[in-house]
C-alpha cells in the first residue's frame with residue numbers, strides 16, 4: 377500500500393480546510409498530523425466519519441495532553457474493543473463494557489487507553505513501542521491483530537474499516553523511521569503499563585509508581601475479594617456493569633444452594649448438599665479466576681496521592 381500521503385504538508389492544509397468546513401475543531405495544543413489523522417476527506421460517508429472520529433478525539437484530548445512527550449506528534453486515533461475469548465465466554469456481551477480501547481498512534485509509540493463506550497478514558501493505560509510489534513494487521517473479517525515481540529497477542533474488534541486499513545500503514549511508516557534511527561527503547565514487557573496519574577511506565581509485576589507514588593491493585597488481592605464475595609473484585613476495579621451481573625449470579629447461586637440445603641434437611645438426600653457445594657465453589661471460584669485474569673491485564677489504581685489534583 378502507498379504511504380506517500382504521510383508527509384505532505386499540503387495535505388495537512390487540505391484536511392484542515394475540510395475540518396473547518398465541517399465545523400470540527402481539535403485542541404490546538406496537541407500536535408496532530410492531520411493528513412494521516414483524517415485519510416478520507418471526501419466521498420460517501422466521509423463527513424459522518426470525520427464527525428464521529430472528532431467526538432472520540434475530544435474525549436481523549438485532556439489525557440493525551442498530559443501523556444504526550446516533547447516533540448511527539450499524533451498520527452492517528454481510533455476506538456475498538458479488545459477481544460478475549462475467556463471473557464466473552466464467561467461474561468458474554470458484558471465483556472465489551474470493560475474492553476473499550478482507544479488507540480493513539482504517535483510518531484514515537486502506540487498509546488492505548490481503556491475507555492467507556494464513548495471513548496472517555498478510564499484509569500488504565502498502556503504503551504507499546506513500535507519496535508515491540510511484530511504484526512499489526514487488520515483483516516476483512518473485522519478483526520485487528522497485534523502480535524508483540526514478547527509473544528503476547530492482542531485482538532480487537534469494532535474498529536471501522538478505514539481504521540483497520542490505515543493504522544497498519546501508519547505503523548509501518550513509523551517503524552521504518554525507528555529502523556532508520558536505530559530506535560529500540562528498553563521495556564519490561566512489550567505491552568508496558570502506564571501510571572494512571574503521571575503516565576510514566578510502571579515495570580512488569582510492579583504495583584506502585586516510582587514517579588508519583590500511586591499504588592495499584594495486585595491481581596491476587598482482587599481475586600481473593602471475588603472469591604469471598606463474587607463481584608467484590610470487580611467493584612474495586614470499578615467494573616460496575618460486570619459487578620452487577622455477577623452479583624445477580626451470586627444471589628441466584630446462593631438461593632438455589634439454600635433451596636438444596638432445605639431439601640437435604642427435609643429428605644436427608646446427600647446429593648442435594650453435594651450439588652449446593654458444587655454450585656457455590658463454581659460461582660466463587662470461577663469469579664475469582666476470571667477477575668484475576670482481568671485485573672492482570674493492566675493497572676487499576678488503589679489509592680491516589682493527595683498531591684495529584686495539584687499536579688494536573
Ligand SMILES: [Zn+2]
Pocket residue numbers: 571572573574575576585586587588589590
Ligand atoms: Zn505515576
